[in-house]
Amino acid sequence: MLKLYMANTKEESGYFMRTFYPNEEFNNIITPIISNEEYQKTKDCIHHGMNRYDHMVRVAYYSYLVTKFCHLNYVQTTRGAVLHDFFLDEYDEKKAHTLVNHPKIALENSLKYFELSDLEQDIIKAHMFPIGKNLPRYLESWIVNIVDDLASFYERSYVLKENMSLACSMVVFLFLTFFKRW
Ligand SMILES: [Fe+2]
Numbered sequence: 001m002l003k004l005y006m007a008n009t010k011e012e013s014g015y016f017m018r019t020f021y022p023n024e025e026f027n028n029i030i031t032p033i034i035s036n037e038e039y040q041k042t043k044d045c046i047h048h049g050m051n052r053y054d055h056m057v058r059v060a061y062y063s064y065l066v067t068k069f070c071h072l073n074y075v076q077t078t079r080g081a082v083l084h085d086f087f088l089d090e091y092d093e094k095k096a097h098t099l100v101n102h103p104k105i106a107l108e109n110s111l112k113y114f115e116l117s118d119l120e121q122d123i124i125k126a127h128m129f130p131i132g133k134n135l136p137r138y139l140e141s142w143i144v145n146i147v148d149d150l151a152s153f154y155e156r157s158y159v160l161k162e163n164m165s166l167a168c169s170m171v172v173f174l175f176l177t178f179f180k181r182w
């Protein structure tokens with residue numbers, strides 16, 4: 001049976017994809033959040049075929065770069081972005097998995113552990129617009145919304161590519177095995 005590519009841990013996905021960002025300022029902004037014990041559990045959550053922790057850090061990094069370049073509030077943008085999908089599957093299996101509800105769950109969860117500004121809350125709440133009903137109220141929220149879409153597309157394409165190459169290898173293997181018999 002074919003085993004689909006699915007990275008469960010940071011180590012596993014890190015083997016295939018870049019998950020370390022050598023930027024001291026960025027790392028200083030996210031460290032108080034990512035070192036939280038509950039946040040660390042997102043490494044075990046499957047997200048776009050990879051893990052949720054890597055996805056959130058990826059979105060935070062590129063949001064940081066764009067907002068810093070544009071002289072916007074990049075510190076709060078990075079904090080909001082790194083929390084935008086902060087929920088564990090165990091909280092509410094059904095609700096958490098719906099495209100519409102998870103920003104609300106992520107916001108409630110984030111507020112349990114961190115103090116968040118209005119901008120940071122808006123980034124989390126509105127990151128699924130237009131699927132979610134919350135319209136982004138800040139330019140920074142729009143940026144995270146777009147970066148999240150691009151990151152999701154990149155991650156899904158990557159997983160698809162991995163699975164396709166695995167499937168092709170299997171077909172070639174079966175083909176060769178079949179013809180060897182003749
Ligand atoms: Fe999300």
Ligand SMILES: [Fe+2]
Nearest residue numbers: 055084085148
């Ligand atoms: Fe996301």
